[in-house]
Amino acid sequence: MLLKIKKHSDIGSSEITPEHIYHDRRRFMQQSGRFALAGLGLMLAGCSQEGEAKAISKQPQDGVIPSQPGPEWLKKQVLAFNPDVYTTTEALTPHQVVTSYNNFYEFGTGKGDPLRNAHSLKTDPWSVVVEGEVAKPGRYHLEDILKPHGMEERIYRLRCVEAWSMVIPWIGIPLANILKQFEPTSKARFVEFTTLHDPEQMPGQKASFGSLDWPYVEGLRIDEAMNPLTLMATGLYGDILPNQNGAPFRLVVPWKYGFKSIKSIVKIRLTEQQPKTTWETSAPQEYGFYANVNPAVDHPRWSQKHERRLPGTLLAPNRIETQPFNGYGEEVADLYKGMDLTRFY
Amino acid sequence: MDRVANIKLAVFPLSLFPLADLIIKALENNLGPDPASALTHGLGEWALIFLLLSLAISPARRLTGIGKLIRFRRMLGLFALFYAVLHLLAYLAFMLSWEWLTLLEDLYKRSYIIVGAFSLSILVALGVTSTKKMMKRLGKQWLQLHRLVYVAAVLAVIHFLWLVKSDYTEPVIYGALLAILLLLRARVFSFGRKR
Ligand code: HEM
Numbered sequence: 215m216l217l218k219i220k221k222h223s224d225i226g227s228s229e230i231t232p233e234h235i236y237h238d239r240r241r242f243m244q245q246s247g248r249f250a251l252a253g254l255g256l257m258l259a260g261c262s263q264e265g266e267a268k269a270i271s272k273q274p275q276d277g278v279i280p281s282q283p284g285p286e287w288l289k290k291q292v293l294a295f296n297p298d299v300y301t302t303t304e305a306l307t308p309h310q311v312v313t314s315y316n317n318f319y320e321f322g323t324g325k326g327d328p329l330r331n332a333h334s335l336k337t338d339p340w341s342v343v344v345e346g347e348v349a350k351p352g353r354y355h356l357e358d359i360l361k362p363h364g365m366e367e368r369i370y371r372l373r374c375v376e377a378w379s380m381v382i383p384w385i386g387i388p389l390a391n392i393l394k395q396f397e398p399t400s401k402a403r404f405v406e407f408t409t410l411h412d413p414e415q416m417p418g419q420k421a422s423f424g425s426l427d428w429p430y431v432e433g434l435r436i437d438e439a440m441n442p443l444t445l446m447a448t449g450l451y452g453d454i455l456p457n458q459n460g461a462p463f464r465l466v467v468p469w470k471y472g473f474k475s476i477k478s479i480v481k482i483r484l485t486e487q488q489p490k491t492t493w494e495t496s497a498p499q500e501y502g503f504y505a506n507v508n509p510a511v512d513h514p515r516w517s518q519k520h521e522r523r524l525p526g527t528l529l530a531p532n533r534i535e536t537q538p539f540n541g542y543g544e545e546v547a548d549l550y551k552g553m554d555l556t557r558f559y
Numbered sequence: 560m561d562r563v564a565n566i567k568l569a570v571f572p573l574s575l576f577p578l579a580d581l582i583i584k585a586l587e588n589n590l591g592p593d594p595a596s597a598l599t600h601g602l603g604e605w606a607l608i609f610l611l612l613s614l615a616i617s618p619a620r621r622l623t624g625i626g627k628l629i630r631f632r633r634m635l636g637l638f639a640l641f642y643a644v645l646h647l648l649a650y651l652a653f654m655l656s657w658e659w660l661t662l663l664e665d666l667y668k669r670s671y672i673i674v675g676a677f678s679l680s681i682l683v684a685l686g687v688t689s690t691k692k693m694m695k696r697l698g699k700q701w702l703q704l705h706r707l708v709y710v711a712a713v714l715a716v717i718h719f720l721w722l723v724k725s726d727y728t729e730p731v732i733y734g735a736l737l738a739i740l741l742l743l744r745a746r747v748f749s750f751g752r753k754r
Contacts, residue, residue: 323726423727525592
């Protein structure tokens with residue numbers, strides 16, 4: 215049923231390098247096809263993939279993508295994804311960058327900390343509490359939440375509030391499909407998400423000079439949550455999510471600043487009241503509930519008019535103009551009709 | 560050549576080491592996926608470190624009794640200026656692609672940049688008047704002017720505190736070091752008066 219869109223959200227062709235894309239896409243399709251075929255026999259796929267990656271070229275994009283350890287049932291379901299449901303012609307940010315340059319403060323505030331520290335996170339077994347305005351509340355095994363759904367690949371831009379951005383091939387399930395399974399009541403006007411709180415597994419939660427309160431909480435209006443672009447991701451780059459990217463189950467809202475896309479979710483609550491989100495609580499004059507990507511509304515401490523598309527080099531920093539709604543205006547601008555976006559930032 | 564001059568000869572290239580390190584990493588594409596930001600942050604942090612080092616000279620002199628240490632103060636202060644100027648240039652060149660207007664906008668909109676700019680202005684003024692000639696020319700005023708270095712350091716720490724998003728550990732550490740240096744300084748003043 216869903217969008218097989220390639221047109222509107224694609225940014226002008228001047229910034230893209232078709233050859234890279236071609237290589238990327240081709241390698242990608244082969245890889246995913248092979249993964250799907252190989253099923254559990256991942257070892258084999260892993261090996262030949264390595265040979266191929268070395269053979270193709272020196273592009274950083276063509277680096278070897280190591281297989282992600284994780285529960286078999288999840289791997290099986292994620293690797294059977296339907297590719298290309300939503301794509302862009304922009305070059306993918308290399309796997310190595312997407313998995314080593316992260317803001318995930320539960321593992322430390324340095325960009326490299328999550329990769330270094332996230333191994334302590336235990337993602338299996340994983341359960342999610344669903345509560346509030348739903349007909350079927352309860353504590354569910356992740357397996358039971360995901361089982362009824364097919365996985366889709368969605369290639370989205372991710373714009374961080376710190377003025378850098380990436381292009382990331384996620385795998386996941388539209389949030390709308392997941393929410394419907396729990397039958398939201400007519401009073402459900404917002405969705406609140408909560409990240410795991412366990413300083414033993416998440417050492418960043420012990421930090422003493424931090425201004426954030428744990429657990430991390432994020433939220434969406436119900437119509438934002440039900441928008442077909444909103445994804446619950448369980449995979450990345452043709453495999454399950456690495457811990458540092460929010461395993462095993464995270465939100466991806468591509469038209470909002472990255473901090474809205476909450477990671478490692480253990481609770482979903484449907485509410486009548488607008489949730490109090492973590493960043494909004496810590497600095498309300500800087501971070502709003504909506505946090506839609508908007509070049510016309512600066513963060514008080516930095517301009518949002520441009521972004522650095524990573525990876526950059528000093529001589530080619532890839533500085534590009536930021537698009538309203540991160541370029542997804544056609545799909546989502548209607549959600550905010552009549553709202554003053556400088557007030558509801 | 561005396562020993563101090565010899566040591567200075569060694570400290571000088573040592574002080575350039577952080578810059579060399581950043582340049583080599585930049586050339587090797589080894590500053591991470593966001594090198595503009597990494598370079599700007601690296602240079603800013605070294606500017607602050609050299610500023611604190613230069614402030615540590617007087618207390619170190621008193622604690623150790625080695626009077627000759629004073630001869631390092633000017634050099635360390637000038638390195639603070641040097642790294643701060645490169646820090647600003649890195650920001651302008653690599654993060655703003657030489658968009659002066661954005662820098663101007665920063666200078667009236669963003670408080671952390673405003674205090675950074677005040678800090679840098681002080682460092683420039685002190686650098687320009689750091690020669691022996693200027694010292695003679697300004698006489699007593701020279702000392703008064705150069706006490707502003709403490710203001711520059713306080714502003715630099717505020718700059719750091721205000722740009723942080725949530726983890727205040729680093730600026731708090733630098734702030735604590737600065738507070739210790741200021742306390743040592745204040746004690747010297749009060750001892751001076753008693754005597
Ligand atoms: C006009 C003057 C200045 C401008 C425009 C400026 C600009 C900046 C910018 C843009 C950042 C990074 C902010 C971010 O990524 O959010 C930064 C960080 C920093 N700056 Fe400055 N700055 C100035 C002066 C100074 C001075 C004089 C010092 C020290 C003596 C200094 C020390 C620092 C430090 C320590 C950091 C943080 C480094 C880190 O995160 O490790 N800056 N500055």
